[in-house]
Amino acid sequence: MSNNPRTIIYLRSVGTTTHGGAEHARNMQQQACTAAAIMMSGSPVRRDAQGEPQLLNSAPVIEPISGSDKNWKQIVSTLQPQDTLVVATLAVLGDTPSQMVAHLMQAVATGCRVIVADMPNVDVQLIRQVALSFMPLEQKAERLSNELDGFYASRSEERATYAREIQKSLIDQLYRRGIDLTDLLDPQKEAKPVNDDIRGRRLRSLRESLELTAAEAGQLVTLVGADKPYGKQLVSAIECGHDTTEKADVFETALNAERARRKIQAKLDQQIAKAHGQPPNSVELQLFGPQEASHA
Known part of the structure; x- marks a missing residue:
């Protein structure tokens, strides 16, 4: 291992979550560390193209993840007594007081010089005493x-x-x-028909209110576009909720059309009866109610 003295600047973003914020924080830390190393240890420098001082025989070590200490462990394992470790602030060494003290003691134990840019003097015992008071x-x-x-x-x-x-x-x-x-x-598998018991019971109730048998109701579908009448078995399947295809829609349309036809016919019959002074019949009372049947 080389015996040439090194100046190691350790950078780690503190209290920032964004990538841009972390990068800015590390740049500010590096400037502070460079100035402190020049002033406190007299480290040799050179000027870059912008005239800014740069330390010789020095390379910043960046901890890319805020809560990590992977690179710190590598630094400590290579520190020699002739080396100088520079950080911008004690918070760079750890997120908690105990972690900060532990890392500081690890660096001091190597015999290297430790510089903290925002502290004129690194009093390890005082730092340890103050930090440990926050342990509770x-x-x-x-x-x-x-x-x-x-x-x-x-x-x-x-x-x-x-x-x-x-x-x-x-x-x-x-x-x-x-x-x-x-x-x-399975897109190739045909969907099973869905049982719709509620709709089936409603259609059956509607058919029975029209006093139609299943066969008679099945004949009505031809009036609303069906190619042929529905048989008793198909009507029964619809009313039990087993058949919910478009056939059930046609059956419901046929029943509603028949109810509307009867209502119109009953209204015409009522008007004719009123002209001859006849009272409303039972069909009129069922479809319209007593009050509407008397005034329709």
């Missing part, structure tokens, strides 16, 4: 941080569990209605 606060902060991490972890697990329960509930509810989500994974 540091320990409390660490404990609260661990509790907070634990709380977030537990809440994250609760959310994940709740999400799984909701997902399972939705899949179960869809499956009960004839929707198998695994069908979506």
Whole structure:
């Protein structure tokens, strides 16, 4: 290993999160460290193209990650008593008082000279005494941080569990209605028809209110565009909710059209009856109600 004295500038961004902010902080640190090394240790310098002083036999060591100390460990392992270590401020050595003191003591133990740019004199014992007085606060902060991490972890697990329960509930509810989500994974697989019991019961109730049999109701679909009448089996499947294809839509349209036709016909019959002084009949009362039937 070379016995030539070295001036090592250790740079680490402190309290910044953006890339641009970290780079600016390191540039400011390097300027402060260079000035301190020239003034306090008389390190040899040269002038760059802009006339700024640059240290000879020196290369800044940058810690690219704010909370890391990987490069610091490499520096300490190579420090010699004739070397000079320069940092801009004590905070560069560690994010916590205990870490800062530990790194400072590691550097001092190598016998090298330590320069802190914003301190005229590095009194290791005084720094250690002051830093260690903050240990209770540091320990409390660490404990609260661990509790907070634990709380977030537990809440994250609760959310994940709740999400799984909701997902399972939705899949179960869809499956009960004839929707198998695994069908979506196979584009070649035809979708199963969905049972629509509510719609089926409503259509059956509408058919029965018109006093139509399944066969009679099946004949109506030809009036709204169907190629042929629906048989009893198909009408039954629609009313049970087993058939929810466009055939069910046509069947519902046919029933609504028949109800509208009867309502118009009943209104015409009512007007004719009123002209002859006849009271409303049972069909008029059922379709319009007593009050509307009397005044229509």
